[in-house]
Amino acid sequence: MITEQDRLHLQRCIELASEALQAGDAPFGSVLVAGNGEVLKEDRNRINSLEATYHPELALAQWAAANMSEEARRQAVVYTSGEHCAMCSAAHAWAGLGRIVYASSSEQLQRWQQEQGLGGDAPINSLSINEVAPHIEAQGPVEGLDEQVKSLHLRAWQQPQS
Numbered sequence: 001m002i003t004e005q006d007r008l009h010l011q012r013c014i015e016l017a018s019e020a021l022q023a024g025d026a027p028f029g030s031v032l033v034a035g036n037g038e039v040l041k042e043d044r045n046r047i048n049s050l051e052a053t054y055h056p057e058l059a060l061a062q063w064a065a066a067n068m069s070e071e072a073r074r075q076a077v078v079y080t081s082g083e084h085c086a087m088c089s090a091a092h093a094w095a096g097l098g099r100i101v102y103a104s105s106s107e108q109l110q111r112w113q114q115e116q117g118l119g120g121d122a123p124i125n126s127l128s129i130n131e132v133a134p135h136i137e138a139q140g141p142v143e144g145l146d147e148q149v150k151s152l153h154l155r156a157w158q159q160p161q162s
């Protein structure tokens, strides 16, 4: 079940995704929340402004592995504007983090790309979180919020590539 609190965290992820887009990066944002509800860390995609593997979900998993106890990681939840890619699902699982809640799914992203005649050059296959990491509790997409993510991607794809 998606609670009002879950929606608030996802809305913040979408704000971060929008900041990424404005900075010339891909529109993805994520938030790491402790078991007690405290927001521990947030980040956004920085694949153009920093380095090519800088997905927020990977950055949060690496931060959690370095800074949190095993028990705290197990209780933590990662919210994200778009479902984790295979790289980030693997990092999340290896870090022993808990639930993932995403606003839009990888399947949706792939469909939106195809509708625009894009996506054929993706470097990795589009897999769901559970295809990569079967034991992670993953929830999404969330109706209403997925449309907000779609409009960010449409804007990103309309921008001229530098």
Ligand SMILES: Nc1nc2[nH]cnc2c(=O)[nH]1
Pocket: 026, 028, 045, 054, 055, 056, 057, 082, 083, 084, 085, 088
């Ligand atoms: N989930 C996710 N998928 C991506 N695909 C390209 N970049 C990203 C990212 O930062 N997050």
